Amino acid sequence: MTTHLWIDAGAGVAGDMLLGALVDAGAPLGGIQAAVDAVLPATVRLVATDATRAGLRACKVDVEVLATDQSDRRWSDIRGLLDSAPISEEVRTTALGVFALLARAEAHVHGVEVAEVHFHEVGAWDSIADVVGVAAAVHLLGITSVSAGPVALGSGTARTSHGVVGVPAPATLELATGWDVAPVGEGELTTPTGMALVRGLTDSCEGLPAMRITASGTGAGTRDVDGRANVTRVVIGELDAAGEVDLSGPTPQPLWVLEANVDDLDPRLWPGVLESLMAAGAADAWLTPILMKKGRPAHTVSVLCDGAHRAALREVVLTHTTTLGVREHSVDRVSLGRTWQSVTVRDEQVRVKVSLDADGNIVHATPEFEDVRAAAAATGAPARVVLAEATAAAHAARTGTGPTSTPATPEAPTLP
Incomplete structure (x- = not known):
């Protein structure tokens, strides 16, 4: 069986909300804290408490900052922290991927190179703890695939380090490109970190998939709003071992x-x-x-x-x-049966949606265009070339005539 995580962000999502939902679903807070401590030694403490949001019980995870350094950080600083930390490669790869998405979004919004991006809100200690904590929680729960539903973005304005901006924030909007969203609710319902976690963790945007549910959890946001539960929910269950795809034929x-x-x-x-x-x-x-x-x-x-x-x-x-x-x-x-696979194009990862017939042969292979665009920007290759190479790589991986994807990296034996 495959252990699948589905994220319900229909009321919005932020890093602490998703972390609270995963803790509520059974992820051990001690193991999460150990992973965060490996990246940020003696810097933050995670505290989980019960909360109520619009009459709904939820888990609220707060990040208590023990250190005083809250300066802005470059993308290279955060990458250095993650690269040197004694954590499993799975957690490291997930956290690096989420921050890379944030860096690309911020670079696009501010018109600078990715290497020049300074993180402000998302570079603070608590946001690093949220990203690493979520990555560790997913690993500790044994999750092997992730999907999410449409994301509620909110409306109105929000105050940031750059001043008052419209909701959704520019970086959130950039990260949501290509995803199903709902412009419902007042205020900032989804943060850039929350949207980056959804995009960095998930394989597809879908409603609750058919599966045998084994656990669920609800994470609370900071505000308690009348008439709308300010929560993110997660559902964990078992999918068929066929790998999220039915090969019995249409x-x-x-x-x-x-x-x-x-x-x-x-x-x-x-x-x-x-x-x-x-x-x-x-x-x-x-x-x-x-x-x-x-x-x-x-x-x-x-x-x-x-x-x-x-x-x-x-x-x-x-x-x-x-x-x-x-x-x-x-x-x-x-x-047709459908699944996702990841291929390597010019040292960049590109997800490809694959449709299969009853014999497991590819009928359609459609690269995720946001991944294609990011790979093209990172390598300097035209997007049309990356698109063609990703499609060819998906066919080659399925038929065994080429590399299937980036091989899994062995886990470090120390921390989750």
């Missing part, structure tokens, strides 16, 4: 289609409607232009979903559009 999956014809909604509102539907658990949502009676132009909004999300999505359609009713009918969806 098989029908029973789903539902919800539809409504709408002719009087301001067209500027439709993108938000579709985003809300995806955030509420739709497998897909789309618009079809139609002509109604008397030649009146209109749209049919269609939603594809499973039975568990049917009622919630019906409510979204009724609430966010002007329709008076929703048509519903059951359908069967037949899809």
